[in-house]
């Protein structure tokens with residue numbers, strides 16, 4: 263072990279820089295992410311000669327449970343036949359091994375480090391959000407009308423998970439800071455992140471964010487003292503699902519009820535005098551209109567071929583037949599499908615149809631409504647015998663069904679990490695799946711993927727590695743970790759979150775950083791001080807002094823008190839004295855060693871004396887005596903008095919009858935049952 267303060271300090275700085283680079287690159291670049299992990303690992307290797315990693319690892323033994331998730335992947339190679347895939351998988355998931363080991367062994371980041379890391383992450387999310395809006399506005403990139411392309415650098419679902427985490431980090435800072443302008447900036451960031459998710463149209467992300475918000479509110483509900491706040495939260499908890507339900511109802515209603523219904527009679531002709539065709543068996547709808555009614559196939563074919571380079575019988579840019587897209591698009595406009603309707607199409611509409619746009623509502627409304635409309639359409643079609651190919655939601659159901667078949671057939675040991683893909687392709691063939699080959703993919707559910715790869719036994723170990731460290735470390739008590747953990751846990755129901763480098767990095771980075779990498783003690787300390795400050799604030803309306811204090815033992819508050827000088831007509835009833843009295847009473851001892859005191863303000867000499875008498879381990883205070891003096895509470899002068907000679911003090915002080923008092927101490931010294939304190 264090399265002992266050098268300068269070396270230690272520069273390595274600590276390198277850890278911070280590498281971590282900052284890592285949080286800044288995950289949302290943008292696969293390449294930069296790998297490099298940041300390399301830099302972090304290299305610094306860690308050098309640190310082997312400087313820091314006692316062993317001691318920290320011994321204090322964080324649960325990290326090995328999390329690392330077990332990666333070790334499972336190594337062990338299960340015996341069970342795999344596709345080695346290329348298995349090795350590639352091991353490479354992609356390396357962050358699951360590297361990051362927890364690093365953050366559980368290096369010196370943890372203090373408050374400043376934490377704030378730098380989190381603010382860089384927030385900044386990265388702000389930049390991502392701006393990019394999303396720029397692509398939507400068409401200023402940047404060539405996203406077209408497909409919302410998932412608005413995320414220019416990484417998968418849009420993964421980005422939405424990061425944005426969701428950004429929202430909760432911003433909320434955490436809103437609650438922490440007392441400065442109004444900072445609160446405003448954090449609020450605006452949170453709103454930007456939420457709006458970006460709406461633009462990305464990632465329902466998964468939005469649903470997860472609301473779920474996590476509701477759970478966190480319930481978890482923290484009992485802590486809110488303010489009744490009005492409690493009532494508004496309760497109202498929100500009831501109103502939100504209600505509003506969502508109403509919104510969903512209105513969208514489904516809009517899907518089935520036509521905006522401009524066709525006539526009841528089929529007995530009419532086109533302007534050119536041709537009869538319309540009607541397929542009364544087709545239930546296909548667009549904006550509530552039946553698609554295959556009032557169609558003059560000949561007319562639209564000719565009219566279309568006059569207007570577009572892409573032939574009526576050929577395929578659109580995204581691989582669907584132009585003729586069906588055209589008919590659906592015209593239907594969505596409430597038009598009869600004839601020559602006149604095609605001639606009326608704008609140039610923009612023609613281009614949209616050529617690139618596969620099936621509904622006029624997708625043209626200008628790129629928002630959530632369109633996404634929801636597409637989902638309702640998919641469900642409607644699936645239950646009327648439609649093919650699931652290319653329908654994102656329905657495909658997911660097919661993936662899950664297929665995945666379940668594979669898991670069931672390999673329940674004990676799984677198929678091995680390398681063979682998950684191959685097994686899926688095999689199962690699709692076996693099941694004679696209606697999915698077209700290009701849409702045959704593995705299930706978008708991390709838990710099912712693990713079950714398929716490792717079998718029930720491995721699945722159980724995975725759950726152990728994922729949940730146990732959280733229980734051991736009381737992770738759910740920590741707002742930042744709890745919000746991240748809930749996001750990640752929910753996301754794995756709907757995504758193979760760990761199956762890519764970006765996903766594995768995002769998840770193992772924040773898991774390890776929040777659980778091991780950041781010094782929790784500071785966080786709890788901040789919480790205790792926040793409590794003392796709140797007590798001070800709450801004391802003002804009743805006309806008492808603006809001071810509060812709490813005493814903490816083993817991380818738990820055992821007594822809290824505020825100043826009660828005016829309430830009790832007791833000039834010694836300062837918050838610190840009051841809280842020491844309460845704590846001693848609660849613990850039934852006059853010796854408070856093992857406890858720490860948090861005071862909203864630097865203690866006056868009387869309280870400082872009391873703190874020494876109580877043998878408290880440590881004193882934390884927020885405001886200092888200068889600020890107290892500015893507010894009219896000057897104890898500065900008492901501090902000055904202490905240093906003065908007795909005769910110079912402002913209270914006339916005189917010693918007398920020293921001889922008479924001598925016998926008191928003689929008796930005390932002779933007393934056998936005395937209790938020393």
Ligand SMILES: [Zn+2]
Pocket residue numbers: 836837838865866867868869870
């Ligand atoms: Zn005091």
